[in-house]
Amino acid sequence: MVFSGITFLYFFLPAVLLVYMLVPKKCKNIILLIAGLLFYSWGEPAYFWVMIASSLVDYAAGLYMNRTESKGKRRAALVVSMVADLGFLFVFKYSGFVADVINKAFGTNIPRPDLPLPIGISFYTFQSMSYTIDIYRRQTKVQKNFINYLTYVSLFPQLVAGPIVRYNEVADSLTDRTSNADTIGEGAALFIKGLAKKVLIANNIGALWTEVKNMDFSHISALTAWLGILAFTYQIYFDFSGYSDMARGLGHMFGFEFPVNFDHPYQSKSVAEFWRRWHITLGSWFREYLYIPLGGNRCGTARTFFNLAVVWVLTGFWHGASFNFICWGAFYALLLIIERAGFSKVLEKLPPLVSTFYTFIMVVIGWVMFDLDTMGDFLRYLKAMFAARKPVDSLSLYLLASFGIMFALCIFASTDLWGKLCDRIQGREKCGKIFTAAAPAVRLVLLLLCTCYLVDATYNPFLYFRF
Numbered sequence: 001m002v003f004s005g006i007t008f009l010y011f012f013l014p015a016v017l018l019v020y021m022l023v024p025k026k027c028k029n030i031i032l033l034i035a036g037l038l039f040y041s042w043g044e045p046a047y048f049w050v051m052i053a054s055s056l057v058d059y060a061a062g063l064y065m066n067r068t069e070s071k072g073k074r075r076a077a078l079v080v081s082m083v084a085d086l087g088f089l090f091v092f093k094y095s096g097f098v099a100d101v102i103n104k105a106f107g108t109n110i111p112r113p114d115l116p117l118p119i120g121i122s123f124y125t126f127q128s129m130s131y132t133i134d135i136y137r138r139q140t141k142v143q144k145n146f147i148n149y150l151t152y153v154s155l156f157p158q159l160v161a162g163p164i165v166r167y168n169e170v171a172d173s174l175t176d177r178t179s180n181a182d183t184i185g186e187g188a189a190l191f192i193k194g195l196a197k198k199v200l201i202a203n204n205i206g207a208l209w210t211e212v213k214n215m216d217f218s219h220i221s222a223l224t225a226w227l228g229i230l231a232f233t234y235q236i237y238f239d240f241s242g243y244s245d246m247a248r249g250l251g252h253m254f255g256f257e258f259p260v261n262f263d264h265p266y267q268s269k270s271v272a273e274f275w276r277r278w279h280i281t282l283g284s285w286f287r288e289y290l291y292i293p294l295g296g297n298r299c300g301t302a303r304t305f306f307n308l309a310v311v312w313v314l315t316g317f318w319h320g321a322s323f324n325f326i327c328w329g330a331f332y333a334l335l336l337i338i339e340r341a342g343f344s345k346v347l348e349k350l351p352p353l354v355s356t357f358y359t360f361i362m363v364v365i366g367w368v369m370f371d372l373d374t375m376g377d378f379l380r381y382l383k384a385m386f387a388a389r390k391p392v393d394s395l396s397l398y399l400l401a402s403f404g405i406m407f408a409l410c411i412f413a414s415t416d417l418w419g420k421l422c423d424r425i426q427g428r429e430k431c432g433k434i435f436t437a438a439a440p441a442v443r444l445v446l447l448l449l450c451t452c453y454l455v456d457a458t459y460n461p462f463l464y465f466r467f
Helices: 002-022 025-043 045-067 071-106 121-136 146-153 181-213 222-253 271-277 280-294 301-319 323-349 352-371 375-387 394-413 417-427 429-456
Strands: none
Touching (some): 002 025, 025 045, 045 071, 045 121, 045 146, 071 121, 121 146, 121 280, 181 394, 181 429, 222 352, 222 375, 271 280, 271 323, 271 352, 280 301, 323 352, 323 375, 394 417
């Protein structure tokens, strides 16, 4: 799917853009729909029908809710829609996990389905659900044109890995948007930025984590363990934020404004702030459609803690059908409850560098749990990080020397220092003119470097495609 997606973007995007710009306004959504369906079916032909079926159910439910004023009938239509959406998600993503749990708990022998996971099902399911829920709440207008609705669900820029775009965020753009040379240029700049983050940074630093992850955790030094998980910490950030930038850039080319999904999360001074900056659209979805309906923080302290626990365990489970994801969600629930209980006030009084360091370490520990499948591996790796028999060895020094420059680049690029530097340069008249004139050439060089790397490299994972 990764090669298919990159091939599509490199070789078909110019053709799609050209046709899109030439056809009449009433045909533009058809072009986007065809492109989206082609993109998805190319990478996932066996489960093309799942997205279509889910969209049909939600579209029909929206029409039905719009035609009746009966609260009971509207609720029934919403239930049917959600059962269908979550049913597809359960069958393909969670049925094998549930079968394993039941078999281990009760000694049964329920066959494990072992169905391949349709790419992006967690993302487009949540998007489609937001439409029917908002129709039920009367917070958005019904979409009567199925072509327009399916265009929304199948928008290829963010179809397989987000950001999660709620229907009311692009409802107006589905029928009235502007796409011209300026939007294409601005979108291309954002796309190249995201591509460089993913290809030039995430792939290169991720190679270190792949190497360390395959070692025997009981025999690695503390420095090796820290270098490995720090590599994954930056890999997942630049991989996912890079893809989000690519998606937003592609959307901008076609006249859509997708929401920002990352805001320098590793600068956060608390875990709560981290989750306001990381995967913003997922946090917003759970807050709007689960946390607030459960009562949010309006029903007393105990109920608030319960609501946080439910939301974060389900957030972990959304990421994958495995106990390590559930534990990861529970870990964040615990940290957020501790902060809500009063620790956030302590963090506010600490020097910013200290609170940022605390938050970063908690996030790094969370990534260990996130990417290692078993609790045994997690505990062994944690022991290597904090209680290894050897703090440093020759291998760790070699890895540090090999990846030191890349780590420095990761640290710099993950903060807002680059943006501040660009603003300062542009604020000076002469430097600003040179910077503006050189920017297109720099982007072209980055695009060529990324293209050369993709042609030559065998290591090119998109981490969030598996969710």
